[in-house]
Amino acid sequence: MRELYEFLSGTGVWIAFVVFTGGLLARLAFLAGLSRERDKVVYNHFDGGWAWRSILHWLLPLGSVSFRQQPLFGIAFWVFHAGLLVTPLFLGAHNQLFAEAFGWSLPTLPDRLADWMTIAVMAAIVFLFARRLARPEVRILSTAWDYALLIIVLAPFLTGFLAYRQIGPYELMLNLHLLTGEVMLVVIPFSKLGHLILFFFTRAFIGSDMGARRAIEGRLGARTW
Amino acid sequence: MSDIETTAEAPEETQAPEETEAPAEAQPAADDNQPVDVAKIQSILESNLGARMRTWLSICARCGLCADSCFFYLAHDKDPKLSPAYKIKVTLGEMYRRKGRVDRQFLKQAKEIIWGQCTTCRRCSMFCPFGIDMATMFATARAVCNSQGVLPAGLARTKQNIIESGNQMAMANEDWIETCEWMAEEWGEEVAGLEIPVDVPGAKYMYTVNPREPMYYPQDVGMMAKIMHCAGESWCVPTEGWDCTNLAMFCGDKAAAAIPVRNMYASAQKLGVQYILMTECGHAYRSGAFEGPYFLDIPGGKPPVPVKHSVQLFLELIKSGKIKIDPAKRLKEPATVQDPCNVSRNAGLWEMLRELSLLLCEDFRDMNPNGAYNHCCGGGGGFIPMGPEYKRRRMQSGKVKAEQIRATGAKVVISPCHNCFDQLGDLNKEYKLGYKVLSFKELITEMMIVPEHLIPREEDDDDAQGGEE
Numbered sequence: 001m002r003e004l005y006e007f008l009s010g011t012g013v014w015i016a017f018v019v020f021t022g023g024l025l026a027r028l029a030f031l032a033g034l035s036r037e038r039d040k041v042v043y044n045h046f047d048g049g050w051a052w053r054s055i056l057h058w059l060l061p062l063g064s065v066s067f068r069q070q071p072l073f074g075i076a077f078w079v080f081h082a083g084l085l086v087t088p089l090f091l092g093a094h095n096q097l098f099a100e101a102f103g104w105s106l107p108t109l110p111d112r113l114a115d116w117m118t119i120a121v122m123a124a125i126v127f128l129f130a131r132r133l134a135r136p137e138v139r140i141l142s143t144a145w146d147y148a149l150l151i152i153v154l155a156p157f158l159t160g161f162l163a164y165r166q167i168g169p170y171e172l173m174l175n176l177h178l179l180t181g182e183v184m185l186v187v188i189p190f191s192k193l194g195h196l197i198l199f200f201f202t203r204a205f206i207g208s209d210m211g212a213r214r215a216i217e218g219r220l221g222a223r224t225w
Numbered sequence: 226m227s228d229i230e231t232t233a234e235a236p237e238e239t240q241a242p243e244e245t246e247a248p249a250e251a252q253p254a255a256d257d258n259q260p261v262d263v264a265k266i267q268s269i270l271e272s273n274l275g276a277r278m279r280t281w282l283s284i285c286a287r288c289g290l291c292a293d294s295c296f297f298y299l300a301h302d303k304d305p306k307l308s309p310a311y312k313i314k315v316t317l318g319e320m321y322r323r324k325g326r327v328d329r330q331f332l333k334q335a336k337e338i339i340w341g342q343c344t345t346c347r348r349c350s351m352f353c354p355f356g357i358d359m360a361t362m363f364a365t366a367r368a369v370c371n372s373q374g375v376l377p378a379g380l381a382r383t384k385q386n387i388i389e390s391g392n393q394m395a396m397a398n399e400d401w402i403e404t405c406e407w408m409a410e411e412w413g414e415e416v417a418g419l420e421i422p423v424d425v426p427g428a429k430y431m432y433t434v435n436p437r438e439p440m441y442y443p444q445d446v447g448m449m450a451k452i453m454h455c456a457g458e459s460w461c462v463p464t465e466g467w468d469c470t471n472l473a474m475f476c477g478d479k480a481a482a483a484i485p486v487r488n489m490y491a492s493a494q495k496l497g498v499q500y501i502l503m504t505e506c507g508h509a510y511r512s513g514a515f516e517g518p519y520f521l522d523i524p525g526g527k528p529p530v531p532v533k534h535s536v537q538l539f540l541e542l543i544k545s546g547k548i549k550i551d552p553a554k555r556l557k558e559p560a561t562v563q564d565p566c567n568v569s570r571n572a573g574l575w576e577m578l579r580e581l582s583l584l585l586c587e588d589f590r591d592m593n594p595n596g597a598y599n600h601c602c603g604g605g606g607g608f609i610p611m612g613p614e615y616k617r618r619r620m621q622s623g624k625v626k627a628e629q630i631r632a633t634g635a636k637v638v639i640s641p642c643h644n645c646f647d648q649l650g651d652l653n654k655e656y657k658l659g660y661k662v663l664s665f666k667e668l669i670t671e672m673m674i675v676p677e678h679l680i681p682r683e684e685d686d687d688d689a690q691g692g693e694e
């Protein structure tokens with residue numbers, strides 16, 4: 001257990017971070033190269049203002065017409081994403097590790113708040129899982145992998161939560177927490193979770209294409225949010 | 226008129242699917258056992274597999290948010306199989322997953338989805354968190370099917386016309402010009418000195434039409450002449466490249482789709498006109514103003530000569546006072562305006578439609594949703610020319626539009642698109658809605674005040690009772 005911990009909290013973390021960043025960067029570089037040759041339309045009509053608004057509105061809670069039509073989902077979705085990004089990055093315990101490893105750390109969240117945010121993220125995941133099963137138009141699209149991904153994302157939160165609360169065997173929980181967190185990081189670049197980065201590009205494209213590209217010569221552009 | 230036009234809703238977005246050649250004899254329904262050319266399919270899939278396509282295929286979150294945006298889904302009690310993401314998944318998604326190794330049976334099933342369950346209207350892209358451009362994806366799937374001669378028979382015929390004659394109805398250029406002459410004569414009785422100038426170098430506008438006008442609705446050409454003449458605009462019609470429509474675009478056939486735009490741009494450049502002016506047609510505008518440059522691989526993706534839709538011009542003319550509307554003749558009945566996908570959402574003219582409607586109608590009532598968020602009428606993306614085989618489906622999916630119109634209580638529906646025009650007419654009968662469908666030019670020619678000096682003098686009039694008193 002001890003060696004496992006040593007590995008997971010040392011080399012394991014490094015591997016996960018390298019694969020995560022390297023994977024995302026490689027995917028991005030590959031797509032960028034490809035786009036120069038095959039996606040001229042992206043460059044022809046790109047417009048910063050339209051791109052930015054198209055991104056921003058989908059980041060704000062219920063910032064899009066689409067989410068306003070399903071507000072409950074919209075909120076669960078937002079809580080899920082916000083919690084997912086913010087909690088691990090600004091968690092006190094993680095930042096202690098950052099400080100030890102790199103000599104710097106980020107501002108931290110009060111533990112109580114982080115605790116609540118973790119609960120919120122888990123609740124949102126349960127909701128998203130249930131929604132996937134309950135709504136026919138979502139169920140029909142869902143593959144086993146879509147459910148698995150939700151669980152992959154849930155796992156580090158659940159184990160971290162249990163470890164923090166000292167529920168269950170602490171060492172095991174901690175190891176599981178490290179392992180599942182690392183698995184999640186490694187999966188991101190190679191799955192639909194790559195949208196962590198790609199979201200910005202697809203949104204920039206559609207915002208410019210349906211907006212700026214039409215909004216010339218006295219015409220308007222359609223808002224894709 | 227079913228075989229006619231197409232117009233409206235959304236075509237394949239953005240750029241044309243790369244590469245697609247029609248098999249010489251576009252035989253739509255070949256036999257199931259006939260082998261497919263897998264290498265060809267693979268090359269189309271490959272050439273369309275750019276950064277966007279890869280990204281779209283891989284990041285769809287399967288969230289289902291796009292479902293509610295699609296009128297096919299809404300019109301069929303939210304059948305999950307009609308959600309945009311599902312339709313992509315089982316067609317284009319499958320094609321890529323199987324690396325192009327699909328059989329004819331598969332392509333025929335795909336055909337019923339990519340043409341029979343999507344008008345490429347692009348509404349779904351506005352509701353997807355990633356803005357996945359489903360219409361471009363469907364267009365690619367259409368390109369694959371088209372490459373194997375699997376496409377709706379009506380479209381295959383129309384495409385053949387374009388390949389053989391340069392226009393969708395295989396009308397001879399001489400017949401087109403003759404129609405113009407005939408209309409000039411007929412409408413000359415209403416407006417003194419009216420003419421339809423042909424091939425005038427340096428004219429401001431080169432006016433292009435939907436071939437169904439000279440073919441079935443020649444009066445449309447006359448109406449335009451009346452408006453242009455009374456406004457004193459400098460304009461002409463071209464002998465060649467006068468068809469602004471582009472049904473090949475809906476076939477996913479880039480090579481064929483390039484033909485009409487090439488002809489049209491070439492005439493405009495040769496004549497040195499300032500604008501290509503288009504009749505009230507939606508998909509023609511989309512083709513000419515947005516997609517055409519990509520069919521021709523024009524760097525920068527813009528048409529060589531700016532393209533203007535009739536509604537843009539009409540609004541300018543009325544606002545500038547070049548055309549005066551008789552206030553007494555404004556429409557009294559409740560009226561609404563149809564937002565053709567390719568005029569509103571995909572071309573940004575929805576505010577102009579409303580401004581113009583308000584100038585012409587006393588009791589204007591908007592549909593909901595409207596503007597960029599409009600629902601497709603159900604006749605776009607090639608649906609109308611797909612003909613009787615698809616008519617039942619067209620009526621069913623048009624339910625959403627029918628309900629929208631019913632809710633307004635309108636007795637007149639203005640349609641600045643030929644394709645919507647036909648679909649709205651059919652919906653009117655199917656759902657017993659009791660409205661009239663009119664184009665803006667019909668309304669304007671009815672309501673406009675012909676300037677004093679253009680009112681034909683009595684002595685020119687055969688029926689005149691001898692000299693004036």
Ligand code: SF4
Pocket residue numbers: 294295296297308309312342343344345346347348349350359360601
């Ligand atoms: S493009 Fe229009 S018709 Fe096609 S799936 Fe999207 S919303 Fe439906």
Ligand code: SF4
Pocket residue numbers: 141284285286287288289290291292309310352353354355356357
């Ligand atoms: S809304 Fe977009 S991401 Fe969600 S299922 Fe539809 S296509 Fe996929």
